[in-house]
Amino acid sequence: MTGPTQPEPPALAAATAMFIEVLVIGIGALTAAVLLLIALIGPTTTAKLAPVAGSSAATGAALAAAYALGILIDRAADAALTLRRRQLRTRYFASNTAYAQARLRLADVPALAARADYARSRMRICRGWTLNTLILTLSADLAMVRYSFEHRPLILCTFTVLGLATTLGFYRSWRALTETGYRKLAEQTTTPTVTPPVPTQTQPSSGAS
Template sequence: MFVEVLVIGIGALAGVFGCIAAIAGYDNMHKIATVLSSTSASGVALSAAYALGIVFDRAADHLLTSPRRRLRQRYFSTNSAYDEARRAILDFPHLVAMSDYARSRMRICRGWLLDCLLLVLASSLLIWRFPIHDRWSLFIAVIVLGGLCAAGFYLCWRSITATGYKKLAQQASHAAAAVPSQGGNVTA
Protein backbone atom coordinates (compact mmCIF):
# COMPACT_ATOMS: atom_id res chain seq x y z
CA MET A 1 0.00 0.00 0.00
CA PHE A 2 2.98 2.33 0.52
CA VAL A 3 3.72 2.49 -3.20
CA GLU A 4 0.06 3.07 -4.13
CA VAL A 5 -0.20 5.99 -1.74
CA LEU A 6 3.07 7.44 -3.00
CA VAL A 7 2.00 7.13 -6.65
CA ILE A 8 -1.25 8.94 -5.86
CA GLY A 9 0.57 11.50 -3.70
CA ILE A 10 3.10 12.44 -6.36
CA GLY A 11 0.29 13.53 -8.67
CA ALA A 12 -1.43 15.35 -5.81
CA LEU A 13 1.79 17.12 -4.84
CA ALA A 14 2.35 18.24 -8.44
CA GLY A 15 -1.17 19.66 -8.49
CA VAL A 16 -0.85 21.41 -5.13
CA PHE A 17 2.56 22.79 -6.07
CA GLY A 18 1.19 23.99 -9.41
CA CYS A 19 -1.61 25.86 -7.64
CA ILE A 20 0.84 27.43 -5.18
CA ALA A 21 3.17 28.40 -8.01
CA ALA A 22 0.30 30.02 -9.88
CA ILE A 23 -0.68 32.01 -6.79
CA ALA A 24 2.95 33.02 -6.11
CA GLY A 25 3.50 34.11 -9.70
CA TYR A 26 6.33 33.75 -12.16
CA ASP A 27 8.76 36.23 -10.57
CA ASN A 28 8.49 34.75 -7.08
CA MET A 29 8.84 31.19 -8.34
CA HIS A 30 11.87 32.16 -10.40
CA LYS A 31 13.51 33.55 -7.23
CA ILE A 32 13.03 30.39 -5.13
CA ALA A 33 13.72 27.84 -7.88
CA THR A 34 17.21 27.00 -6.57
CA VAL A 35 15.86 26.31 -3.07
CA LEU A 36 13.10 24.08 -4.43
CA SER A 37 15.59 22.01 -6.44
CA SER A 38 17.72 21.15 -3.38
CA THR A 39 18.10 17.71 -1.83
CA SER A 40 16.35 18.88 1.33
CA ALA A 41 13.35 20.05 -0.67
CA SER A 42 13.25 16.65 -2.40
CA GLY A 43 13.04 14.88 0.96
CA VAL A 44 10.27 17.17 2.14
CA ALA A 45 8.47 16.70 -1.18
CA LEU A 46 8.61 12.91 -0.85
CA SER A 47 7.16 13.08 2.66
CA ALA A 48 4.50 15.54 1.54
CA ALA A 49 3.63 13.33 -1.43
CA TYR A 50 3.08 10.36 0.85
CA ALA A 51 0.87 12.38 3.20
CA LEU A 52 -1.12 13.86 0.32
CA GLY A 53 -1.47 10.37 -1.16
CA ILE A 54 -3.24 9.21 1.99
CA VAL A 55 -5.59 12.20 1.91
CA PHE A 56 -6.36 11.85 -1.80
CA ASP A 57 -6.87 8.08 -1.54
CA ARG A 58 -9.39 8.56 1.27
CA ALA A 59 -11.09 11.47 -0.53
CA ALA A 60 -11.41 9.46 -3.74
CA ASP A 61 -12.75 6.48 -1.81
CA HIS A 62 -15.36 8.71 -0.20
CA LEU A 63 -16.25 10.31 -3.54
CA LEU A 64 -16.75 6.92 -5.20
CA THR A 65 -18.62 5.24 -2.32
CA SER A 66 -22.01 5.33 -4.01
CA PRO A 67 -20.86 3.93 -7.40
CA ARG A 68 -18.81 1.27 -5.57
CA ARG A 69 -21.84 0.18 -3.55
CA ARG A 70 -23.95 -0.11 -6.70
CA LEU A 71 -21.27 -2.25 -8.34
CA ARG A 72 -20.98 -4.46 -5.26
CA GLN A 73 -24.76 -5.01 -5.09
CA ARG A 74 -24.63 -6.72 -8.48
CA TYR A 75 -22.80 -9.63 -6.88
CA PHE A 76 -23.40 -9.34 -3.12
CA SER A 77 -26.80 -8.57 -1.65
CA THR A 78 -25.41 -7.48 1.73
CA ASN A 79 -22.16 -6.35 3.30
CA SER A 80 -22.08 -9.58 5.30
CA ALA A 81 -22.30 -11.62 2.07
CA TYR A 82 -19.32 -9.67 0.74
CA ASP A 83 -17.37 -10.16 3.99
CA GLU A 84 -18.18 -13.88 3.92
CA ALA A 85 -16.91 -14.16 0.34
CA ARG A 86 -13.65 -12.43 1.31
CA ARG A 87 -13.20 -14.86 4.20
CA ALA A 88 -14.00 -17.84 1.94
CA ILE A 89 -10.91 -17.25 -0.22
CA LEU A 90 -8.46 -16.71 2.67
CA ASP A 91 -7.36 -20.36 2.47
CA PHE A 92 -6.24 -19.82 -1.12
CA PRO A 93 -3.16 -17.53 -1.07
CA HIS A 94 -2.97 -17.19 -4.86
CA LEU A 95 -6.54 -15.87 -4.96
CA VAL A 96 -5.81 -13.43 -2.15
CA ALA A 97 -2.68 -12.22 -3.98
CA MET A 98 -4.61 -11.68 -7.23
CA SER A 99 -7.33 -9.84 -5.33
CA ASP A 100 -4.76 -7.62 -3.58
CA TYR A 101 -3.15 -6.78 -6.92
CA ALA A 102 -6.51 -5.81 -8.43
CA ARG A 103 -7.31 -3.64 -5.40
CA SER A 104 -3.93 -1.94 -5.76
CA ARG A 105 -4.67 -1.01 -9.37
CA MET A 106 -8.16 0.12 -8.37
CA ARG A 107 -6.78 2.43 -5.65
CA ILE A 108 -4.31 4.02 -8.07
CA CYS A 109 -7.05 4.64 -10.64
CA ARG A 110 -9.44 6.20 -8.14
CA GLY A 111 -6.66 8.38 -6.67
CA TRP A 112 -5.50 9.55 -10.07
CA LEU A 113 -9.06 10.49 -10.95
CA LEU A 114 -8.77 13.24 -8.32
CA ASP A 115 -5.15 13.93 -9.24
CA CYS A 116 -6.19 14.62 -12.84
CA LEU A 117 -8.83 17.11 -11.73
CA LEU A 118 -6.34 18.93 -9.50
CA LEU A 119 -3.69 18.91 -12.22
CA VAL A 120 -6.16 20.43 -14.68
CA LEU A 121 -6.89 23.20 -12.18
CA ALA A 122 -3.20 23.80 -11.48
CA SER A 123 -2.25 23.76 -15.15
CA SER A 124 -5.06 26.15 -16.01
CA LEU A 125 -3.97 28.56 -13.29
CA LEU A 126 -0.34 28.35 -14.42
CA ILE A 127 -1.31 29.06 -18.02
CA TRP A 128 -3.08 32.25 -16.98
CA ARG A 129 -0.48 33.45 -14.47
CA PHE A 130 2.82 32.68 -16.25
CA PRO A 131 4.07 34.33 -19.44
CA ILE A 132 3.05 31.75 -22.03
CA HIS A 133 2.46 32.05 -25.76
CA ASP A 134 -0.77 30.77 -27.28
CA ARG A 135 -2.67 30.62 -23.96
CA TRP A 136 -6.04 29.65 -25.36
CA SER A 137 -4.73 26.65 -27.28
CA LEU A 138 -2.84 25.40 -24.25
CA PHE A 139 -5.81 26.03 -21.96
CA ILE A 140 -8.15 24.06 -24.23
CA ALA A 141 -5.59 21.27 -24.60
CA VAL A 142 -5.20 21.01 -20.81
CA ILE A 143 -8.97 20.87 -20.28
CA VAL A 144 -9.51 18.27 -23.00
CA LEU A 145 -6.54 16.05 -22.11
CA GLY A 146 -7.18 16.35 -18.38
CA GLY A 147 -10.84 15.51 -18.85
CA LEU A 148 -9.98 12.51 -21.02
CA CYS A 149 -7.45 11.26 -18.47
CA ALA A 150 -9.90 11.70 -15.58
CA ALA A 151 -12.61 9.88 -17.55
CA GLY A 152 -10.13 7.13 -18.42
CA PHE A 153 -9.14 6.65 -14.80
CA TYR A 154 -12.80 6.55 -13.76
CA LEU A 155 -13.63 3.95 -16.41
CA CYS A 156 -10.59 1.86 -15.43
CA TRP A 157 -11.56 2.10 -11.74
CA ARG A 158 -15.11 1.03 -12.59
CA SER A 159 -13.97 -1.90 -14.73
CA ILE A 160 -11.42 -3.14 -12.20
CA THR A 161 -13.90 -2.79 -9.34
CA ALA A 162 -16.72 -4.59 -11.15
CA THR A 163 -14.39 -7.36 -12.32
CA GLY A 164 -13.02 -7.73 -8.79
CA TYR A 165 -16.48 -8.22 -7.31
CA LYS A 166 -17.45 -10.65 -10.06
CA LYS A 167 -14.30 -12.74 -9.61
CA LEU A 168 -14.65 -12.70 -5.84
CA ALA A 169 -18.22 -13.99 -6.09
CA GLN A 170 -17.10 -16.78 -8.45
CA GLN A 171 -14.02 -17.66 -6.42
CA ALA A 172 -15.94 -17.71 -3.15
CA SER A 173 -18.54 -20.09 -4.56
CA HIS A 174 -15.79 -22.37 -5.92
CA ALA A 175 -13.91 -22.18 -2.60
CA ALA A 176 -17.04 -23.12 -0.69
CA ALA A 177 -17.59 -26.09 -3.00
CA ALA A 178 -13.94 -27.19 -2.62
CA VAL A 179 -14.11 -27.35 1.18
CA PRO A 180 -15.33 -30.77 2.34
CA SER A 181 -18.43 -30.61 4.49
CA GLN A 182 -17.89 -30.90 8.20
CA GLY A 183 -19.63 -33.65 10.16
CA GLY A 184 -20.68 -35.69 7.14
CA ASN A 185 -22.17 -39.16 7.35
CA VAL A 186 -19.85 -41.77 8.77
CA THR A 187 -20.39 -45.32 7.65
CA ALA A 188 -18.91 -48.37 9.30
Protein backbone atom coordinates (compact mmCIF):
# COMPACT_ATOMS: atom_id res chain seq x y z
CA MET A 1 0.00 0.00 0.00
CA THR A 2 1.52 3.25 -1.09
CA GLY A 3 1.90 6.09 1.34
CA PRO A 4 0.58 9.60 0.87
CA THR A 5 2.10 11.58 -1.93
CA GLN A 6 4.74 13.99 -0.68
CA PRO A 7 4.66 17.58 -1.94
CA GLU A 8 6.98 18.43 -4.75
CA PRO A 9 10.11 20.33 -3.65
CA PRO A 10 9.34 23.44 -5.78
CA ALA A 11 5.86 23.70 -4.28
CA LEU A 12 7.23 23.24 -0.76
CA ALA A 13 9.90 25.88 -1.37
CA ALA A 14 7.31 28.29 -2.73
CA ALA A 15 5.08 27.77 0.32
CA THR A 16 8.03 28.33 2.67
CA ALA A 17 9.03 31.50 0.83
CA MET A 18 5.47 32.79 1.01
CA PHE A 19 5.30 32.13 4.77
CA ILE A 20 8.57 33.99 5.36
CA GLU A 21 7.46 36.83 3.10
CA VAL A 22 4.19 37.33 5.00
CA LEU A 23 6.02 37.06 8.33
CA VAL A 24 8.57 39.72 7.31
CA ILE A 25 5.72 42.09 6.50
CA GLY A 26 3.79 41.16 9.63
CA ILE A 27 6.70 41.83 11.99
CA GLY A 28 6.70 45.47 10.96
CA ALA A 29 2.94 45.73 11.43
CA LEU A 30 3.15 44.07 14.85
CA THR A 31 5.89 46.51 15.92
CA ALA A 32 3.68 49.42 14.87
CA ALA A 33 0.76 47.94 16.83
CA VAL A 34 2.93 47.56 19.95
CA LEU A 35 4.14 51.16 19.66
CA LEU A 36 0.56 52.35 19.31
CA LEU A 37 -0.44 50.33 22.38
CA ILE A 38 2.44 51.80 24.36
CA ALA A 39 1.33 55.28 23.35
CA LEU A 40 -2.23 54.58 24.47
CA ILE A 41 -1.61 52.92 27.84
CA GLY A 42 1.23 55.18 28.96
CA PRO A 43 4.53 54.52 30.75
CA THR A 44 3.12 53.24 34.05
CA THR A 45 1.02 50.44 32.57
CA THR A 46 3.78 49.64 30.07
CA ALA A 47 6.24 49.03 32.91
CA LYS A 48 3.76 46.65 34.56
CA LEU A 49 3.20 44.65 31.37
CA ALA A 50 6.88 44.45 30.39
CA PRO A 51 7.59 41.15 32.26
CA VAL A 52 4.64 39.46 30.56
CA ALA A 53 5.97 40.39 27.11
CA GLY A 54 9.04 38.21 27.60
CA SER A 55 7.14 34.98 28.32
CA SER A 56 6.97 32.00 25.95
CA ALA A 57 3.21 32.38 25.57
CA ALA A 58 3.62 36.00 24.53
CA THR A 59 6.28 35.01 21.99
CA GLY A 60 4.01 32.41 20.41
CA ALA A 61 1.10 34.81 20.32
CA ALA A 62 3.31 37.48 18.79
CA LEU A 63 4.40 35.10 16.01
CA ALA A 64 0.80 34.21 15.19
CA ALA A 65 -0.24 37.86 15.33
CA ALA A 66 2.64 38.86 13.07
CA TYR A 67 1.60 36.33 10.44
CA ALA A 68 -2.03 37.42 10.57
CA LEU A 69 -1.10 41.09 10.40
CA GLY A 70 1.23 40.33 7.49
CA ILE A 71 -1.68 39.00 5.46
CA LEU A 72 -3.78 42.04 6.38
CA ILE A 73 -1.08 44.58 5.51
CA ASP A 74 -0.24 42.80 2.25
CA ARG A 75 -3.87 42.96 1.12
CA ALA A 76 -4.28 46.56 2.28
CA ALA A 77 -1.12 47.69 0.47
CA ASP A 78 -2.17 45.84 -2.67
CA ALA A 79 -5.56 47.57 -2.60
CA ALA A 80 -3.94 50.97 -2.06
CA LEU A 81 -1.57 50.51 -5.01
CA THR A 82 -3.97 48.75 -7.38
CA LEU A 83 -4.54 51.78 -9.61
CA ARG A 84 -0.83 52.48 -10.00
CA ARG A 85 -0.11 48.80 -10.65
CA ARG A 86 -2.70 48.69 -13.44
CA GLN A 87 -1.22 51.80 -15.00
CA LEU A 88 2.21 50.16 -15.08
CA ARG A 89 0.78 46.93 -16.50
CA THR A 90 -1.00 48.64 -19.40
CA ARG A 91 2.36 49.85 -20.69
CA TYR A 92 3.21 46.28 -21.66
CA PHE A 93 -0.09 44.36 -21.78
CA ALA A 94 -3.26 45.54 -23.48
CA SER A 95 -5.58 43.51 -21.23
CA ASN A 96 -5.72 41.25 -18.21
CA THR A 97 -6.18 38.31 -20.57
CA ALA A 98 -2.92 39.08 -22.36
CA TYR A 99 -1.13 39.31 -19.02
CA ALA A 100 -2.59 35.99 -17.81
CA GLN A 101 -1.58 34.27 -21.04
CA ALA A 102 1.95 35.61 -20.70
CA ARG A 103 2.14 34.22 -17.15
CA LEU A 104 1.05 30.82 -18.42
CA ARG A 105 3.67 30.85 -21.18
CA LEU A 106 6.37 31.81 -18.71
CA ALA A 107 5.43 28.88 -16.45
CA ASP A 108 6.58 26.54 -19.21
CA VAL A 109 10.17 27.74 -18.66
CA PRO A 110 11.07 26.78 -15.05
CA ALA A 111 14.26 28.84 -14.87
CA LEU A 112 12.54 32.05 -15.97
CA ALA A 113 9.50 31.30 -13.79
CA ALA A 114 11.73 30.93 -10.70
CA ARG A 115 13.38 34.27 -11.37
CA ALA A 116 9.99 35.92 -11.85
CA ASP A 117 8.71 34.45 -8.58
CA TYR A 118 11.75 35.80 -6.73
CA ALA A 119 11.22 39.25 -8.27
CA ARG A 120 7.54 39.21 -7.29
CA SER A 121 8.48 38.23 -3.74
CA ARG A 122 10.76 41.27 -3.45
CA MET A 123 8.03 43.41 -4.98
CA ARG A 124 5.45 42.24 -2.42
CA ILE A 125 7.83 42.90 0.48
CA CYS A 126 8.50 46.44 -0.77
CA ARG A 127 4.76 46.94 -1.26
CA GLY A 128 3.95 45.78 2.27
CA TRP A 129 6.74 47.80 3.85
CA THR A 130 5.59 50.93 2.04
CA LEU A 131 2.53 50.80 4.26
CA ASN A 132 4.47 49.41 7.22
CA THR A 133 6.96 52.27 7.40
CA LEU A 134 4.17 54.83 7.19
CA ILE A 135 2.29 53.19 10.07
CA LEU A 136 5.52 52.71 12.05
CA THR A 137 6.38 56.39 11.67
CA LEU A 138 2.98 57.54 12.88
CA SER A 139 2.82 55.11 15.82
CA ALA A 140 6.39 55.89 16.91
CA ASP A 141 5.64 59.60 16.80
CA LEU A 142 2.61 59.07 19.04
CA ALA A 143 4.70 57.01 21.48
CA MET A 144 7.43 59.67 21.62
CA VAL A 145 4.87 62.38 22.25
CA ARG A 146 3.49 60.39 25.19
CA TYR A 147 6.90 59.82 26.84
CA SER A 148 9.32 62.41 28.20
CA PHE A 149 13.04 62.23 27.37
CA GLU A 150 15.89 64.52 26.42
CA HIS A 151 15.96 66.19 23.02
CA ARG A 152 12.49 64.88 22.24
CA PRO A 153 11.60 67.52 19.57
CA LEU A 154 14.83 66.88 17.65
CA ILE A 155 14.49 63.10 17.82
CA LEU A 156 10.81 63.30 16.87
CA CYS A 157 11.50 65.45 13.81
CA THR A 158 14.48 63.34 12.76
CA PHE A 159 12.57 60.08 13.08
CA THR A 160 9.61 61.49 11.15
CA VAL A 161 11.78 62.68 8.27
CA LEU A 162 13.65 59.36 8.12
CA GLY A 163 10.41 57.41 8.31
CA LEU A 164 8.80 59.32 5.46
CA ALA A 165 11.98 59.04 3.38
CA THR A 166 12.03 55.27 3.96
CA THR A 167 8.37 55.05 2.98
CA LEU A 168 9.15 56.86 -0.27
CA GLY A 169 12.14 54.58 -0.84
CA PHE A 170 10.05 51.44 -0.45
CA TYR A 171 7.39 52.85 -2.78
CA ARG A 172 9.93 53.70 -5.47
CA SER A 173 11.49 50.24 -5.12
CA TRP A 174 8.06 48.63 -5.48
CA ARG A 175 7.33 50.69 -8.57
CA ALA A 176 10.68 49.89 -10.17
CA LEU A 177 10.40 46.16 -9.45
CA THR A 178 6.81 46.05 -10.70
CA GLU A 179 7.56 47.83 -13.96
CA THR A 180 10.69 45.76 -14.56
CA GLY A 181 8.71 42.57 -13.94
CA TYR A 182 6.07 43.51 -16.50
CA ARG A 183 8.69 44.54 -19.05
CA LYS A 184 10.69 41.33 -18.69
CA LEU A 185 7.54 39.22 -18.83
CA ALA A 186 6.52 40.92 -22.06
CA GLU A 187 9.99 40.44 -23.56
CA GLN A 188 10.29 36.81 -22.52
CA THR A 189 6.86 35.71 -23.73
CA THR A 190 6.52 37.68 -26.95
CA THR A 191 6.95 35.42 -29.96
CA PRO A 192 9.27 37.18 -32.37
CA THR A 193 8.02 37.57 -35.89
CA VAL A 194 10.52 36.07 -38.29
CA THR A 195 10.31 37.07 -41.93
CA PRO A 196 10.96 34.04 -44.12
CA PRO A 197 13.93 34.52 -46.44
CA VAL A 198 13.10 35.24 -50.06
CA PRO A 199 14.55 32.49 -52.27
CA THR A 200 17.03 33.73 -54.78
CA GLN A 201 16.15 33.11 -58.37
CA THR A 202 18.75 31.80 -60.77
CA GLN A 203 19.34 34.20 -63.61
CA PRO A 204 19.06 32.55 -67.03
CA SER A 205 22.28 32.43 -68.96
CA SER A 206 22.47 34.91 -71.84
CA GLY A 207 24.40 32.62 -74.21
CA ALA A 208 22.65 30.06 -76.42
CA SER A 209 23.85 26.48 -76.31
